[in-house]
Amino acid sequence: MTEGMADLTFERVARLAGVSKTTLYKWWPSRGALALDGYFHAVRNTLAFDDTTSVREDLRRQLHSFAEVMATPGGRALRQLIGQSQTDDDLATAYRALYSSGRGGGGPPPRAPPPRRGGVRAGRGGRGAGGPER
Numbered sequence: 001m002t003e004g005m006a007d008l009t010f011e012r013v014a015r016l017a018g019v020s021k022t023t024l025y026k027w028w029p030s031r032g033a034l035a036l037d038g039y040f041h042a043v044r045n046t047l048a049f050d051d052t053t054s055v056r057e058d059l060r061r062q063l064h065s066f067a068e069v070m071a072t073p074g075g076r077a078l079r080q081l082i083g084q085s086q087t088d089d090d091l092a093t094a095y096r097a098l099y100s101s102g103r104g105g106g107g108p109p110p111r112a113p114p115p116r117r118g119g120v121r122a123g124r125g126g127r128g129a130g131g132p133e134r
Contacts, residue, residue: 005080008035032084032091039077040098043069 008031014021028034046065050058069075085092 005032005035005077005084010034028094030088030090032081032088033094035077035084036081036091036094036098039074039081043074 010021010024010031013034014024017024024034028037046069047062050061052058070078081091081095085095
C-alpha cells in the first residue's frame with residue numbers, strides 16, 4: 001500500500017508474496033479487503049488499547065496514537081480505504097468486522113467494567129453505552 005490503492009493488485013501481491021492469486025482470493029474477497037488487512041496488521045500494535053485503571057488515560061492515549069497514525073502514510077491509506085468502502089461492499093464488511101466493531105479480533109478488545117476510581121465517577125458508569133447499571 002505504499003503507492004496507494006490504485007497500484008494495489010492481486011497479481012502484484014501474489015508475486016511479492018510468492019503465492020497464487022487463487023490463494024489470495026480464498027482469503028480476501030476484494031483488493032480493498034486485502035489492503036485493509038495489511039493496513040490493520042501494520043498499525044495493530046500502535047493502536048492497541050492500553051489497559052490501565054484510568055479510562056480517561058486509556059482514551060487519551062488511544063486518540064493520541066490514532067492522531068499520530070493519521071499523520072503518516074498509514075493515515076492516507078486508511079482515508080483511501082474508507083473512501084473505497086463506499087463502493088466496495090466486501091471492504092465495508094471487512095472494515096466493520098476488523099476495525100470498528102472490535103468483535104472481529106481486530107479492534108480493541110472488550111473491556112471489563114472500569115473500576116470506580118481513576119476516571120469514572122460513581123453513578124456515571126453502567127447505563128447508556130456501558131450497559132445496565134450493576
